[in-house]
Amino acid sequence: MTGFDDKNVLHILGEKIAPGQKRTLNFNLAKLYTTTSVEVPIIIQRSKKPGPCVLITAGIHGDEINGVEIVRQVISKKINKPARGTIICIPVINVFGFLNMERAFPDGRDLNRVFPGTQNGSLASRFAYQFTNKILPLADFCLDFHTGGGSRFNVAQIRVDPDKKELMPYAQIFGAPFIVYSKNITKSYRSTCAKMGTPVLLFEGGKSQISDKDIARAGVHGVMRILDHLKMLDKDFVVPEQTKDSIIIQSSTWLRAKYSGLLHLKSTCGDFVEKNEVIATITDPYGTFRHKVKASNDGYIINTNEASLVYQGDAIFHISTALVD
Template sequence: MQSEKIEVLGHAISNGKGVQLNLDIAKLHTRTKIQVPIIVERAKKDGPTLLITAGIHGNEINGIEIVRKLISKKFNKPERGMVICIPVVNVFGFLNQKRQFPDGRDLNRVFPGSPRGSLASRFAYHIVKEIVPLIDYCIDYHTGGDGRFNVPQIRISENDDEILNLAKIFAPRFVIQTEHRDKSFRHTLQKLNKKVLLFEGGKSLHIDDKVTNAGVVGALRIMENLGMRDFSKELESIEGKVFNTRIITKSSWVRAKYSGMFHCFIRLGSKVNKGDIIGSISDPFGYFERNIKAQFPGYVICINQSPIVNQGDAIFHISKQ
């Protein structure tokens, strides 16, 4: 909850005011500062503080597009509480269209960071030290890595009834309960008793309108549920298909048994039965083609959209329910 005086990065934020700040703790090897814009909007009335982040992996553009839309439509301006948006956490990776930080590290594997660690670790430390203590809730937007396209989904930890309820309010097609990934942003926030929804949708270096819409609408539902703003008119005008959210507790990857050209025969989000032919792999010369069969029934929550795969590559992610 808010108090009368709130400081973000050393700047006092008054009731009813908004400001763009810059986190500029690091420089390129050319001595050029890399500034990470942080957009803060505080309402006149007290309420919860929501952090909305994207681009922890610099090539996950669709998440960045979701936060951009929230800001451009002024949906980040609450009537109660405060919203902090960091549209591009990993500006370094965004500039280079790469997942990692310039030091080669995955930012989402070094939290809570260290003031004397690697470049990524130092950056993570300042995010946790300067921003995280101010917040109550977080929505963190991601996409699938490389060519793997995720159906819009929320990932949460098990045994947290409040966060499960919020995930259902976000209303994605699927809610996936997963174990903690050590040193991830989500794991760190949870250890600090912050409530986190991790959104996954789409793939790297790609923007998909349906994924963007799902991410925007979900954020509006969460803000409305937290009492931060009434979005009933906005939701009525932009809301798409409403799904019966399915809770997934177990899933498994189908991996390529051969290297070759990959052909997908099913739609993302569709239900498959054991033995269904869901794709094939062929050589480029027309000598062989091998079918890929589902080994168990479930829903397809991710498909590798790369046209060429190697033996052992993950190609389908299917729930086990």
């Protein structure tokens, strides 16, 4: 394994971490205008027993609080103390964005669209380059946590590239309510993992700037199931039962607003709706207009727009169009 010597000592960011040790390292990101350093804390826990290295990350988009909360709970509850191998947790990758509650880096770039980065490029690209070369090669398995953008709420889901069939067993073990087929996006963190041959599960749940306890629970329980499968979960933990199998969505479509106005939702994430069922209404502020939003097809709602106001053409619901048996 890259980064481990013949004595199973982990070499990372110029430090040596022996089996059984734990350490918090600061990954230097850049400096503020005041020359104050901005650093990304990396929490490392190692077992004395050899085993895989799992990398758990969140906050690639700085305003996605749910992912940060999931990784925080994994650390706080000591789930990250492995029975074997190594667990590396990075609760907030984009510290700049987290400080400002913004999705992007200060240079305006989406960090999740510049991987694997370049050594002399933009700030986001430079960080992606350092992360890809100094941190990612250590991992045998990655878990990355995200939420919906803006006012859009994602149902708890694992996204899997349909071409990566080897990831499906892991997605089912994670046990989120839904598994959604989703192609890897060019220059994303997930696509870089795939090119490096490192298995990665991408979790989506909730919406930006909001912490949701049900979403956090789904994420933490999924981490525990994966670690248990890898024989890395400490024996003191009880593995959360998966109440039902994940629903696998092969394809989906966005239902968009036909009119501008005030949005009133009648259905929510996770609901199964039937074609032509009224799932929302759009009204004007004056009490003279009321439009019924009807489901375009039978399917599960996996994303809802929770904004109070919408413009014509805004995405309101993301609905499945085909399931995998």
